[in-house]
Structures are given as structure tokens and as C-alpha cells.
Amino acid sequence: MERTTNFNAGPAALPLDVLQKAQKEFVNFNDTGMSVMELSHRSTEYDAVHQKAKSLLKELMDIPDDYDILFLQGGASLQFSMLPMNFLTPEQTAHFIVTGAWSEKALAEAKLFGNTSVTATSADSNHNHIPEADLSGIKDGAYLHITSNNTIFGTQWKEFPNSTIPLVADMSSDILSRKIDVKTFDVIYGGAQKNLGPSGVTVVIMKKSWLENENANVPKMLKYSTHTKADSLYNTPPTFAIYMLSLVLEWLAENGGVEAAERRNQEKADVLYGTIDASGGFYAGHAAKDSRSHMNVTFTLRDSSLTKKFVEEAKAAKMTGLGGHRSVGGCRASIYNAVSLADCEKLAQFMRKFQQENE
Template sequence: MKRADNFNAGPAALPLPVLERIQDELPNYGGTGMSVMEFSHRSAEYEAIHNDAQTRLRRLLGIPDGYQVLFLQGGASLQFAMLPMNFLKPGEKALYVLTGSWSQKAADEAGRYGELLIDDWAKQGGYRDIPASIAGDDPSLRYVHITSNNTIYGTQWRALPKTTAPLVADMSSDILSRPVQVEDFALIYAGAQKNIGPSGVTVVIVRDDFLETANSDVPTVLKYSTHAQANSLYNTPPTFAIYVMACVLQWVEETGGLAGIVERNQKKAAAVYDVIDTHPNLYLGHAEKRARSEMNVTFRLPSDELTKSFLAEATERGFVGVKGYRTVGGVRVSLYNAVPVEAALRFAEFMQDFARRNG
């Protein structure tokens, strides 16, 4: 079976061993005679899967005691509203650092609930860079919100900021791709569909003392506390997506853990960025070098015609998902955890070949 070199930005590649395991277990999980998709979410069989996913995520990310790990639905887009709904009121202030389209969407939602302070330094520069510092020490701030990686523009906080105000991060596109000091954050949220699983489940990691300050006048199903008290089983969770996530997390542990992920991700990103740096007149990288994302490499070619030619050849060679986001254009190569190093090397070789013929 030939697998595509899948560089989709999300839903993204899943590890082949995980897909093969799912295929094997799909009709009869653990000798139960049922698929995971058929389990009651109140059953002992599903509860074991659910808790296993939580335990593995805690272990891999080093999540300390005093934090809740929630499995929710609605993607990061629901978190854009759920976060301020729980932690912001009229007259209260939050700082939103704009580093891309998704942080802008998060700010747009938060503006419905309280007063926003906006750091738009990166926006003014065309989202090519990440701020060297932010004003996160104002004691009147309810929280500070960042987006750790920007899929559309290919920028990333290479060093995550520390603030005295509670720090919140959307880590949808780089969670579990590198070490993170979870204790520096009051809340982290991430859609699973890029690095840790399939679409359908959203991970929220929230500190207990921050959770205790949440607003009470929130619909029950939209309260973080509701899901924390019920172990994310208040209503029917996305059981199959959580099962797949547990499988992915086990694969991470069996292939070198987070250290192995970091090593492979660095190799992938270096392979593609080295070609960009070798041919700077042909491959016009969007991000400043200090802000380059290891997850999403973005660049253009000198003309629309050459860009179209590049994308057409990439498709012919079996590379999937490398067209830039619809509002930005150009080329985007997403190198999430499950993308094999060999796939990135093949794409880098294609880039070199294209440069020899068109540079």
C-alpha cells in the first residue's frame, strides 16, 4: 500500500501504526465483540480508554498536580468563546496578543464579554514575526491570551512568554511537539487534529485555582467546572476520537516519547528551511528566521505562475496539502508529529530539484 506524503494543515497525518491498530481493533475491541464506537461512554471498557488517554497526556506533557485535563468538543473555535464566557465579565480586562488569524478570531469572540487590550505588533508587521516581549504584568488583567503557533503564517513562539497575569494559550497546532512548562499557564487548549489525534476532541488543561475563579452565570454545558467535576463525562464525549488520541499518545511513548518527537520535528523543519535558505531568491519565506515555525513552513515563489507550477508538480509527485491557506496563498508545508522524517526529506529533495530547473 502506497501512502501519500501528507502535509495537510489539519486534520493532519496520523501515524501508520496507529491506523493499522485501529483497523485491527475496529470490529472487536479487546474481545468485547463490539467496536469502541459502540461502547457506552458509561461502560468500564470506555472509562479505561478515557482515563488512559488522560494519564498518557499528563505523563508526556509533565502536567503537575493541581491541573484538570478535560476532553471537550467544538474545537478551538468553541474555546474562543468558552474561555471569556467563563473568565471575563464587563469591566474586566484581558490582553490578547495578535500573531495570526486564529488569535484575531479569539479576540473577536472575547470582545463580546469584557474589555480587551490588544497587542497588534505582529499584525502591523504582516504577521511575519513574534513579539520579543508582552505587557503581561498588569495586575488588573484577568488573563493574557496567546496563540503559540500560527498555522497560516508559519510563525511560532520559540520561547513562550512568562507573565504574572494568568497566561492562557491556544496550542492547537504545536501541542506535544516540544517541551512546555505547563505550570507557567493558567489554561491551555488545543484541538487534537494536528498533533495528538483526529478531529472531534479538544484538550483543555486548566489550573485548579484559576478554575475556582470562573464565572457562575454560564450555561451548564459551557462551564469548565461542569466537565472537571464529571471527568469530561457530563455528556457523551467524542469517544472514538478519544480512543484514537489514546492510541497516538501510546505511539509517541513507544517511539522515544517527547524527546523523540522533538528530534524528528527538528530534522523535518531543518530539511525544508535549509532549501529555503539555500535558494532565497526562489523560495521567499514568510516568517522571520527567529520566529519560524517547526510545524508550518510557509513561503512563496517570485511569481504566481511559478507558484502554480510548483504546486502542480508537487501534486504530480504525490505531495498532499501544500497549497497555502486560501486567504494567504503561496505554499504551506505542515510537519506535524506524525509526518515521517522521510516525507520531509522527499519534499526537500523535490524543492532542490525544482530550484535546479527554475532558479
């Protein structure tokens, strides 16, 4: 069977090796005579999976000992609410750098719990760049929230802001795609369904000392301390998604870890942006060059009436997920860790051929 080249924004491509390993173990996990999905989350067999996922993530991201690693549910979207619910009081202010629709959603949730302030925004240019942010005025505040990679608009922070208040990052669409210094952040969170595995599990990496500020008046399931105390096993976790996460992390470790992934992602992005830039305006990138995402390549066609044809012909050539989000239009190729350089070269070749035939 020929696999489809998958440029979906999320859920997204998973490494074929991972899918095949999961398939092999599907009905008989580790000689238990059961699928991993059938194991009790309190069993030693499942615990080994849970601990493996945690320790691989810790190793790959070089997460210091004074951070907790949590596997939660509710997607990154629940983090938009849980963070202010736990860490923003009505007297305090949470600061936001708004770089797209997901930052806006995080901001809207924080407004329900306390004061908010927009430190910088790229809204007036349809979020085509990462704005300069003057942080000198921010002396206090509950936290500063950023979105490290803007999945819809295709922009990405290259250097993180130097914040004197706790820095919180939604890294849903670029976690593990490049080396970052975890110590820069008090909280990092992301849904798994782009670089980490299937949907259903959300990874939260949180500085232990930050938990001391947690609001006591929050329902138990929505409190971080409930989950840190129980090692993310307070209630039934999404065991299959965590198992898949452990396989993806294992695959990444076997393929050179984050540094090698970063190099591959740079090469992949260069292939696609190079094709856009060499097209003489037939294709135009949405993001300003210095803000270009290495995960989501957004572009429009000079003649927008050709967009549908482009997506359809790509699909006929077994490349899927290339339709852009309605707020940008045009096309988007999401090239997460599991998308290979050869996949990007195949798309670039298609783009050149499409241009020749339609210019």
C-alpha cells in the same frame, strides 16, 4: 498501496502504526465483540480508554496534579468563546498578543464579554514574526492570551512571555511537538486534529485553582466545572476521537516521548528551511528566521505564477496539502509529529528538482 505524503494543516497526517492498530481493533475492540464506537461511554471498557488517554497526556506533558485535563467538543474555536464567557467579566480586561488569524478570532470573542487590550501585534508585517511584548504595564487583568504556533503564518513562540497575570495559550498546532513547562500556563487548549489525533475532541488543560473564578451564569454545557466534576463524561464524549487520541499518545510514548519528538521536529524543520535558504531566492520563507515554526513551514516562490504548478506537480508525486493559505499565498508544508524526516527529505528533494527545472 502507496500512502500519500500528507502536509495538510489539519486534519493532518496520523501515524501509520496508529491507523493500522485502529484498523485491527475496529470491529472487535479488546474482545468485546464490538467496535470501540459501539461501546457505552459508561462502560468499564470505554472508561479504560478514557483514563488511558488522560494518564498518557499527563505523563507525556508532565502535567502537575493541580491541573484538570478535559476532553471537550466544539474545537479550539469554542474555547475562544468559553474562556471569556467563564473568566472575563464586563469590568475586567483580557489582554491579547495577536500573532495571526486565530489570535484575532479569540480576541473577537472576548470582546463580547468584557474589555480587551492588544498588548502587541504582528499585524503590520502580515504576521511574519512573534512581536516583542512589553508586559510591564499589565498589572491586572483576567488573563493574557497567546497563540503558541501560528498555523497560517508559520510563526512560533520560542520563549513564552513572563506574565504576572494568568497565561492562556492556544496550542492547537504545536501541542506535544516540544517540551513546555505546563506550570507557566493557567490554561492550555487545542483541537486534536494536528498533533493529537482526529478532529472531534479538544484538549483543555486548566489549573484547578483558576476554576474558582468561573462565572456562575453560564449554561451548564459551556461551564468548565461541569466537565471537571464529571471527568469529561457529563454528556456523551466523542469516544472514537478519544480512543484515537489514546493510540497517538501511546505511539508518541513508544517513540521517545516529547523530547524525541522535539528533536525530530527540529531536524525536519532544518531540512525544509535549509532548502529554502539555499535556493538563492527561488523560494522565500514568510516567517522571520527567529520566529520560524517547526510545525508549519510557509514559503512563497519568487515567480508566484509557478505556485500552482508546484502544488500540482507535488500532488502528482504523491505529496499533498502544500497550497498556502490565501492570507500568505505561496505554499505551506505542515510537518506535525506524524510527518517523518524522510517525508521532509522527499519534499526538499522535490523542491530542489522543481527549482532546477523552472529557474
